[in-house]
Amino acid sequence: MISVAIDGPAGAGKSSLAKRLARDLGYIYVDTGAMYRAVGLYALRAGADPADRAAVTALLPGIRLRLAVVDGAQHIYLNDEDVSGLIRTEQVGMAASAVGANPDVRAFLLELQRETARTGNVLMDGRDIGTVILPHATVKIFLTASSEARARRRWLEYQAAGRPESYEEVLADVKQRDEQDAGRAAAPLRQAEDAVLLDTSALDFEQSLAAMKEIIQKRVEGL
Ligand code: DC
Numbered sequence: 001m002i003s004v005a006i007d008g009p010a011g012a013g014k015s016s017l018a019k020r021l022a023r024d025l026g027y028i029y030v031d032t033g034a035m036y037r038a039v040g041l042y043a044l045r046a047g048a049d050p051a052d053r054a055a056v057t058a059l060l061p062g063i064r065l066r067l068a069v070v071d072g073a074q075h076i077y078l079n080d081e082d083v084s085g086l087i088r089t090e091q092v093g094m095a096a097s098a099v100g101a102n103p104d105v106r107a108f109l110l111e112l113q114r115e116t117a118r119t120g121n122v123l124m125d126g127r128d129i130g131t132v133i134l135p136h137a138t139v140k141i142f143l144t145a146s147s148e149a150r151a152r153r154r155w156l157e158y159q160a161a162g163r164p165e166s167y168e169e170v171l172a173d174v175k176q177r178d179e180q181d182a183g184r185a186a187a188p189l190r191q192a193e194d195a196v197l198l199d200t201s202a203l204d205f206e207q208s209l210a211a212m213k214e215i216i217q218k219r220v221e222g223l
Helices: 014-025 032-045 053-062 090-099 103-117 129-133 147-160 167-183 205-221
Strands: 003-007 028-031 065-070 073-078 122-126 139-144 196-199
Touching: 003 014, 003 129, 014 028, 014 122, 014 205, 028 032, 028 073, 028 103, 032 053, 032 065, 032 073, 032 090, 032 103, 032 122, 053 103, 065 103, 090 167, 103 122, 103 129, 122 129, 129 139, 139 205, 147 167, 196 205
Parallel strands: 003 122, 003 139, 028 122, 139 196
Antiparallel strands: 065 073
16 A cells, blocks of 8 residues: 655645645545644634643543545545535634644544545645655655745635735745744654655646656655
């Protein structure tokens, strides 16, 4: 079985690239950020501060997560409710980043992630896939881009969706999330020693996709 670990900061294009790659290669796409987002959403709904470790840890026994592929797209169920759309907001992204600093949350999600990787050839994206979750992944890619390039892409998506956030707000969020994700003690975002670094600041989607395919093919053919 082949596993491809894709890690990197928020907004580097991991999920859109990984989704397309999974389709092209016939692999299963696993979005681990969606799991953290679902936990973040649960905490917000429960009125807990996502950064309050004890409060969030106390909520974990009430959380059941399930991933399923519906019409080719990954859906995530939080206690049987499909929250795939609800988790795609800045607020839930921030909450996900905050609960991600909680080691109990990470331990809670670790087995689900490893279990999912055993179901077939997978492409898993997150922050600690190559370093913690799948240390023996067949291929590891660390996908990054400058904070300005990442903020600009996200802002353009928001503009297209008619959302009001300014570029400056999006850039501030990107920087705050970088700090939170890379600065935390538990499984911080970092490049695995054996990961291939791909900086997409100057690449468009198709170029990034081609570069990733090349990295994967080289490694898989070399097996
Ligand atoms: O990839 P994303 O933007 O959906 O992730 C949301 C947050 O979840 C991210 O800022 C940090 C956290 N996260 C994590 O800590 N570990 C992962 N493997 C995936 C996401």
